[in-house]
Structures are given as structure tokens and as C-alpha cells.
Amino acid sequence: MVIETTYRVIYGDTDNMGVMYYGTYLRLFEIGRNEYMRARGLTYREVEARGIQLPVTEAVCRYLRPARYDDLVTIATAVVHARGARVRFAYQVRDEAGTVLARGHTEHGSLGPTGRPTRLPPDVIEALAPDEDPFLPER
Amino acid sequence: MVIETTYRVIYGDTDNMGVMYYGTYLRLFEIGRNEYMRARGLTYREVEARGIQLPVTEAVCRYLRPARYDDLVTIATAVVHARGARVRFAYQVRDEAGTVLARGHTEHGSLGPTGRPTRLPPDVIEALAPDEDPFLPER
Amino acid sequence: MVIETTYRVIYGDTDNMGVMYYGTYLRLFEIGRNEYMRARGLTYREVEARGIQLPVTEAVCRYLRPARYDDLVTIATAVVHARGARVRFAYQVRDEAGTVLARGHTEHGSLGPTGRPTRLPPDVIEALAPDEDPFLPER
Amino acid sequence: MVIETTYRVIYGDTDNMGVMYYGTYLRLFEIGRNEYMRARGLTYREVEARGIQLPVTEAVCRYLRPARYDDLVTIATAVVHARGARVRFAYQVRDEAGTVLARGHTEHGSLGPTGRPTRLPPDVIEALAPDEDPFLPER
Numbered sequence: 034m035v036i037e038t039t040y041r042v043i044y045g046d047t048d049n050m051g052v053m054y055y056g057t058y059l060r061l062f063e064i065g066r067n068e069y070m071r072a073r074g075l076t077y078r079e080v081e082a083r084g085i086q087l088p089v090t091e092a093v094c095r096y097l098r099p100a101r102y103d104d105l106v107t108i109a110t111a112v113v114h115a116r117g118a119r120v121r122f123a124y125q126v127r128d129e130a131g132t133v134l135a136r137g138h139t140e141h142g143s144l145g146p147t148g149r150p151t152r153l154p155p156d157v158i159e160a161l162a163p164d165e166d167p168f169l170p171e172r
Numbered sequence: 173m174v175i176e177t178t179y180r181v182i183y184g185d186t187d188n189m190g191v192m193y194y195g196t197y198l199r200l201f202e203i204g205r206n207e208y209m210r211a212r213g214l215t216y217r218e219v220e221a222r223g224i225q226l227p228v229t230e231a232v233c234r235y236l237r238p239a240r241y242d243d244l245v246t247i248a249t250a251v252v253h254a255r256g257a258r259v260r261f262a263y264q265v266r267d268e269a270g271t272v273l274a275r276g277h278t279e280h281g282s283l284g285p286t287g288r289p290t291r292l293p294p295d296v297i298e299a300l301a302p303d304e305d306p307f308l309p310e311r
Numbered sequence: 312m313v314i315e316t317t318y319r320v321i322y323g324d325t326d327n328m329g330v331m332y333y334g335t336y337l338r339l340f341e342i343g344r345n346e347y348m349r350a351r352g353l354t355y356r357e358v359e360a361r362g363i364q365l366p367v368t369e370a371v372c373r374y375l376r377p378a379r380y381d382d383l384v385t386i387a388t389a390v391v392h393a394r395g396a397r398v399r400f401a402y403q404v405r406d407e408a409g410t411v412l413a414r415g416h417t418e419h420g421s422l423g424p425t426g427r428p429t430r431l432p433p434d435v436i437e438a439l440a441p442d443e444d445p446f447l448p449e450r
Numbered sequence: 451m452v453i454e455t456t457y458r459v460i461y462g463d464t465d466n467m468g469v470m471y472y473g474t475y476l477r478l479f480e481i482g483r484n485e486y487m488r489a490r491g492l493t494y495r496e497v498e499a500r501g502i503q504l505p506v507t508e509a510v511c512r513y514l515r516p517a518r519y520d521d522l523v524t525i526a527t528a529v530v531h532a533r534g535a536r537v538r539f540a541y542q543v544r545d546e547a548g549t550v551l552a553r554g555h556t557e558h559g560s561l562g563p564t565g566r567p568t569r570l571p572p573d574v575i576e577a578l579a580p581d582e583d584p585f586l587p588e589r
Contacts, residue, residue, distance in 0.1 A: 191366075195338055229373065231372050233369070240352060
């Protein structure tokens with residue numbers, strides 16, 4: 034299960050080198066996982082309303098080619114695993130020609146209403162639809 | 173009462189035009205008012221701990237000259253008025269030569285613990301030290 | 312001529328108060344004017360390719376009601392004037408119910424290839440389609 | 451060689467969860483490496499003036515404990531390797547009690563004036579002062 038969403042790069046995303054700032058990619062990853070969950074029928078806002086938070090414990094991004102102002106990039110998002118109290122999202126950012134600009138992942142813990150680690154409920158795992166090797170040829 | 177603090181411009185603050193992004197100035201204004209209040213002995217964190225929030229109702233910035241990567245800018249901050257349920261901070265951003273790069277202000281309401289407009293307590297007004305024309309003659 | 316575009320608020324746009332950070336609105340204004348120009352058939356990237364830059368000389372935002380995480384906001388953009396070497400864009404940010412959350416404007420100078428103020432070419436003014444009172448009842 | 455610098459967390463760095471946004475850490479890492487290079491007598495601005503760019507090819511951050519609004523965090527930065535056309539910076543972010551909040555690294559390529567990979571000049575490598583295991587035993 035791979036969900037794609039697009040984003041138009043603005044001046045505020047770029048930097049002095051004329052390309053998208055390296056930190057902006059983590060914003061794109063967030064857009065990717067928000068839209069992934071929305072497409073799966075369970076928004077992150079709804080997960081929070083059930084008293085579950087999924088704070089990021091690790092973020093990794095590999096930068097292959099620059100994105101530039103006004104580029105329309107595609108963010109492809111998948112869930113690599115969702116079990117116990119952990120979820121891993123994987124991401125690819127591509128340009129309009131389909132070239133991969135960046136790829137990465139975020140690992141998340143699962144915290145319950147008291148702030149303690151909590152096993153993900155079965156229906157949340159099902160909605161997350163883990164898929165071990167979503168971007169196979171590109172990785 | 174004018175309080176000054178410095179900030180070093182990073183790549184993440186700049187944009188494709190090679191200068192500081194126009195939205196970044198509102199971050200600098202926030203740094204300015206945080207440090208203004210700290211210097212006056214009453215941090216914004218302490219104001220919040222008393223159940224008072226000062227949300228921004230208006231922000232204005234006039235951009236005179238660009239700031240660039242690695243510039244060390246000075247943010248000069250003052251309070252123009254603090255009365256009833258309103259506070260206005262004024263700001264100047266200057267480069268190392270003292271040239272004014274930008275100036276502006278933010279107007280804030282005062283909300284109490286229930287989220288309703290609330291008169292500023294006298295000790296908060298005193299700490300804010302309003303000063304009608306702090307940056308004369310640059311304004 | 313009013314052009315509307317939508318934006319989904321992410322965690323990275325919000326702050327500690329649980330609402331969209333006041334500086335984020337200037338990013339939304341930039342999205343608004345980028346999409347305004349694209350809808351008018353002349354992107355800002357194309358204007359730059361002709362050697363013209365439109366740096367912001369003034370930004371004003373009035374904050375009426377907060378936007379929150381995952382809200383889908385609409386940015387309505389118009390050009391209030393475009394003459395000589397100046398352009399003014401006006402913006403409204405509304406929630407899904409149509410309530411105005413914020414309004415503001417940005418004033419821009421026009422710089423030519425040498426960095427000097429330059430009159431806007433007639434076809435650029437025509438594309439910008441100035442409209443004196445675009446948001447009439449709401450202002 | 452470990453260089454430390456401090457940063458005060460602002461509202462604009464935090465998010466809806468009441469903690470510093472995960473993407474903000476990459477801004478802190480940039481502050482860390484800017485100040486590392488300045489302390490070593492060779493600012494990144496000077497490296498660029500010599501026609502060398504060090505774009506980020508990989509960024510990794512592990513989030514251990516949250517940073518909150520108005521926290522004064524310390525960014526400790528070191529260079530793990532600098533050889534050929536590659537540099538790796540390592541970072542730790544700590545709170546005022548010395549607790550590690552996050553750690554990570556960035557890997558950079560070295561590009562010459564024509565945008566091609568270029569070996570780092572010996573004096574740049576010497577200034578970078580690589581140190582294989584700078585944060586032992588926390589890593």
C-alpha cells in the first residue's frame with residue numbers, strides 16, 4: 034500500500050543554495066504520513082482523539098537530487114511495519130519526471146493516554162496496512 | 173525601555189533569493205519579545221503559568237534591506253502600550269553596522285484561564301514597562 | 312479577480328498553544344500569491360525568468376480566529392493595485408465553514424535585472440489584474 | 451574536538467504536541483555545524499567563498515526526550531570524518547541538566563565551483579578536525 038500526495042515547493046521551503054532546505058523534507062514526510070492515514074480511513078487527528086500519540090523516535094533522510102522553487106513534488110508514503118508499540122513509515126520524494134529526489138523513514142513509538150508506551154490496537158494496525166518492502170526496485 | 177538580543181541567520185532562514193525569508197522576521201520578533209520579557213524579570217512562560225495567554229492579533233513588518241546567511245542581526249524590542257487587555261510590542265532588526273533592516277510591531281490580546289479577554293494584572297503591566305515612542309527617531 | 316487555493320495544516324505549522332503559529336500565515340500568503348499568478352497564466356518563476364523580482368516591502372496580518380492541526384483552510388488572494396514599480400496582494404484565510412480566520416496584505420517592489428526599481432511591464436500588470444476592493448463585505 | 455553552542459526554544463519551534471517539532475532538530479544541527487566551523491576558524495560562508503559547497507546527502511536524528519518552549523538547549527557538534535569528498539558531522543542536543551534529548555549526524559558531499567564532487571583541500575580537513583568517536587560513551 035503506497036499513498037501518493039503532491040506538494041508545490043514555495044520560497045519559504047528553499048534556502049540560500051537555491052534548493053529546498055534539508056529540514057523541509059521532514060515537513061514533506063509529515064504531509065506524506067498525514068495523507069497516508071487519511072487515505073486509509075483513520076486520520077492522525079482521530080488516532081489522537083482515541084488517546085494515542087505516535088511521537089517520532091527516529092528520522093532518516095537521504096538526499097539524492099535537489100528540489101527547487103515551484104517544483105511540484107510527489108510524496109509516496111508506505112508503512113514498513115506496525116506492531117507492538119512501534120510504527121515505521123517510509124517515504125520517497127519524486128519530481129514531475131518521476132526521478133527520486135529523496136527517500137527516508139520515520140520510526141514512531143505509541144503512547145497511551147497516560148504517556149506510557151501502549152500496544153497499537155488491532156484496528157489501527159489494520160488501517161496502517163504494513164507492507165515490508167513497498168519501494169522495492171528503488172531502494 | 174529597549175531590550176536588544178542577537179541572532180545569527182542560518183541557511184534554514186534564507187530563501188531562493190539569497191536573503192532571509194520574509195516570514196522568518198516573525199520568528200525574530202518572537203525571539204525579541206521572549207528576551208524582552210526575560211530581561212524584565214517575567215518570562216512569557218511564567219505569564220502562561222499564571223493562566224494568561226497573549227495571542228497575537230496583528231503583525232506588521234516593513235522590510236527595508238535584506239539580511240543574509242550568517243549575518244549577526246540585532247533585534248531591538250520595546251512595549252509601546254500595555255493597558256486593559258492589549259499589549260503592543262515594537263521591533264527593529266539591525267545589521268552589525270547598525271543599519272535598520274526591518275521594523276514592525278505585534279499587537280496581542282490578553283486571555284484568562286477560561287479563554288476570555290482579561291485585563292492585564294498591574295504587576296504584568298509594570299514588568300512590560302510601556303514606552304510610547306521607543307525607537308524615535310527611526311520610526 | 313479572487314483566486315482560491317486550499318492548504319492542510321500540519322503539525323509543523325502549529326505551536327505550543329495548539330494553533331497555527333502566527334508566522335506560518337506568511338507562508339500561506341506566499342502560497343496564495345504563487346497560485347494567484349499561476350491561475351493568471353504568469354507564474355512568479357516566469358516573472359523571475361524575465362529578470363524581474365518582486366521582493367516584499369511590507370507584510371500585514373490580522374488574526375481573527377485560530378487555525379488548528381489538520382484543518383483544511385482556503386487562501387483567497389487578489390491584487391489590490393499593480394502600477395509603477397509596486398504591487399499589493401490581499402489575502403483572506405478561511406476555514407471549511409467559510410469563517411475568516413485571518414486577513415492581510417503584502418506590498419512588493421519591482422526590481423529589474425540590475426537590482427534597481429523598474430516599472431512593471433504592461434503585460435505583467437494585465438496578468439496581475441488589479442481589483443481595488445476584492446473582499447468588499449469582509450474588510 | 452567538540453564545540454558546544456546554546457539555543458533557546460521559541461514557540462515557532464514547537465508543535466501541537468507541546469514539544470519541539472521533529473523537523474526543528476535539523477535547524478539545530480545546522481546551527482551546531484555553523485558554530486563548529488566558526489570556532490575552528492573557517493566559517494561555512496568562507497568555504498563557500500572558496501567555491502566549495504557541502505550539501506547534505508544524509509541526515510539522521512534519534513529523538514530520546516522532548517524539548518519544550520523556552521528550554522535552553524545545548525548543541526554539541528563534532529566531525530566524525532572528513533576525507534576525500536565527504537564530511538560527517540555528529541550532534542547531541544542536551545537540556546540544561548545535561549540529559550541527552552536527541553543525537554544524530556549529517557553526511558555531506560563536497561562540490562567544487564563547477565558543481566562536481568571535489569576532494570576537500572587539506573587546510574579545510576585540518577580545520578574540520580575529524581575525531582572518530584567524539585561523544586563516547588553516549589553513542
